[in-house]
Amino acid sequence: MKRHNYRFYVYKHISTVIFIAATGILALSSWRGIERGWMMKQQEKETRNFVKQLGPGLNWGNTLDTHDLHFETKSPSDFETYWGNPVTTREMIKDIKQAGFDVLRIPVTWQEHMDENDHIEKAWLNRVAQVVDYGLEAGMYVIINAHHDSWYMPDDVHLPTAVEKTRHLWSQLAQRFQAYDQRLLFEGMNEPRLIGKIEEWSGGTPRSREIVNILNAVFVRTIRESGGENNDRYLILSTYCAKTYREVLQDFQFPEGSRLILSVHFYSPYDFSLNIQGPPGFDTKDPLDTKEMDQMFEDLDRFFISKGMPVIITEFGAVDKQNERQRTAWARYVRGKAKKLGIACIWWDAGSGEKTGRPFPLYDRYTRQWLFPDLTEALTE
Numbered sequence: 077m078k079r080h081n082y083r084f085y086v087y088k089h090i091s092t093v094i095f096i097a098a099t100g101i102l103a104l105s106s107w108r109g110i111e112r113g114w115m116m117k118q119q120e121k122e123t124r125n126f127v128k129q130l131g132p133g134l135n136w137g138n139t140l141d142t143h144d145l146h147f148e149t150k151s152p153s154d155f156e157t158y159w160g161n162p163v164t165t166r167e168m169i170k171d172i173k174q175a176g177f178d179v180l181r182i183p184v185t186w187q188e189h190m191d192e193n194d195h196i197e198k199a200w201l202n203r204v205a206q207v208v209d210y211g212l213e214a215g216m217y218v219i220i221n222a223h224h225d226s227w228y229m230p231d232d233v234h235l236p237t238a239v240e241k242t243r244h245l246w247s248q249l250a251q252r253f254q255a256y257d258q259r260l261l262f263e264g265m266n267e268p269r270l271i272g273k274i275e276e277w278s279g280g281t282p283r284s285r286e287i288v289n290i291l292n293a294v295f296v297r298t299i300r301e302s303g304g305e306n307n308d309r310y311l312i313l314s315t316y317c318a319k320t321y322r323e324v325l326q327d328f329q330f331p332e333g334s335r336l337i338l339s340v341h342f343y344s345p346y347d348f349s350l351n352i353q354g355p356p357g358f359d360t361k362d363p364l365d366t367k368e369m370d371q372m373f374e375d376l377d378r379f380f381i382s383k384g385m386p387v388i389i390t391e392f393g394a395v396d397k398q399n400e401r402q403r404t405a406w407a408r409y410v411r412g413k414a415k416k417l418g419i420a421c422i423w424w425d426a427g428s429g430e431k432t433g434r435p436f437p438l439y440d441r442y443t444r445q446w447l448f449p450d451l452t453e454a455l456t457e
């Protein structure tokens with residue numbers, strides 16, 4: 077064989093080998109991509125099914141989320157009772173479960189219980205864990221969050237501190253609850269918003285919505301890196317201010333990972349649900365009463381549910397205006413819409429207070445009596 081023919085022969089066969097190898101690598105890469113996509117779809121489906129089966133929920137508000145006490149104290153019970161509620165007992169939580177609620181959301185404020193190095197006070201963390209245990213022992217799912225902590229205000233001034241404190245707080249909580257099973261859920265932030273600014277209660281700004289995404293990603297990464305049951309724990313992520321405005325939903329981005337759930341709040345229409353001076357009437361057959369609600373559910377479906385992304389309404393409620401019949405109709409309407417989309421709902425209950433009424437409570441923690449039986453039934457049926 078002549079030298080130039082021999083070289084051609086070698087080059088030809090080397091090229092063939094390289095082509096076959098490259099084709100194999102591309103095929104393997106493509107298969108792995110398909111496999112990853114399939115696994116992500118299965119994980120999303122599993123999380124959606126988890127949310128669907130959660131059942132009705134109740135917030136245990138104005139308790140462990142109290143803050144800004146006007147005196148110095150390290151006693152957890154001083155904080156727990158400062159906004160008018162008694163110390164939580166195991167029997168109270170059993171009452172909640174026996175009434176038909178399956179999910180207990182425990183709002184917690186941490187900033188006044190952390191030292192200059194962001195270490196959580198042992199007594200406070202122990203008390204939070206004790207109330208968590210009450211819920212789990214009663215057979216409920218339990219959610220804990222960072223509720224009124226001002227350090228996660230979503231602007232560039234607060235961002236470096238927010239990232240640092242998010243890591244410090246949630247690494248400690250992940251460690252403390254590392255062995256707890258999947259009935260305990262973590263929620264990174266509650267209504268992260270531009271406090272005191274004109275955009276606070278609106279949809280924020282594009283940058284503030286971007287920062288909420290950044291902080292959600294830090295929260296998820298912190299939990300997943302902690303190991304134990306936290307590798308697979310369900311994590312709940314808020315939109316800007318937990319709003320459902322269209323621009324807020326459009327700008328929300330789930331971080332990489334699985335078992336992630338969107339959190340929004342639902343107080344609509346405003347004059348009926350939140351404005352104590354607003355009209356007490358609500359008619360499910362009147363489009364003027366339901367239009368805004370219907371649009372919110374349509375948007376949640378469009379941006380998330382239809383794409384396989386699960387949603388929990390971690391707060392909803394309508395203030396008491398001596399209109400239990402209308403509130404009951406409203407609650408049934410919300411839960412009916414949510415159920416069709418596989419969305420779980422958690423009523424906001426901040427307790428009744430010892431002497432003065434509060435607009436949202438279902439349950440009197442002092443007498444251990446249910447205040448609105450028909451409304452409670454509508455929320456648990």
